Amino acid sequence: MLAAISFADSIQSTVAGTPVKGIPTPVYVRSVDEVFLMEIKEYHVFNARAADSYVKVLFSATTVVKDFKVLKLSECEIDDNGRISFHEETLYEQFELVPECPIMVVMTFFGSIPNNGFSYTDKDRTTRKFTVNLSGKDGRVEIEGY
Known part of the structure; x- marks a missing residue:
């Protein structure tokens, strides 16, 4: 399922980046709800849900990111x-993936071993890969490079 949806404002002031192993990543990841989504001017939607339980995860970028991929991870x-x-x-x-x-992505999380991820190619043409998981403490979306 893929769609472009238009709403009111941009999200630039409301997202925070996550540096990974000293590398600031241009991709920001956070869980979102319907109220937050109504504030966004435009975004794409992809349904990767694999069960009835799911989290809506927003991927945004501070700069243009090439070859952006949402990954299903297995066999750790x-x-x-x-x-x-x-x-x-x-x-x-x-x-x-552009800032505008x-x-x-609607995602399902299973247990503590990451089953979701994403990748992109940075400005130096290096492919960067990250897991996407939920914190066991507060349920926040967390990313970690691998």
């Missing part, structure tokens, strides 16, 4: 050096 493995890897399945992709038009 940790090597001898502590590096995590996942089997990745691309659920949604778009050539660019974020994407709201």
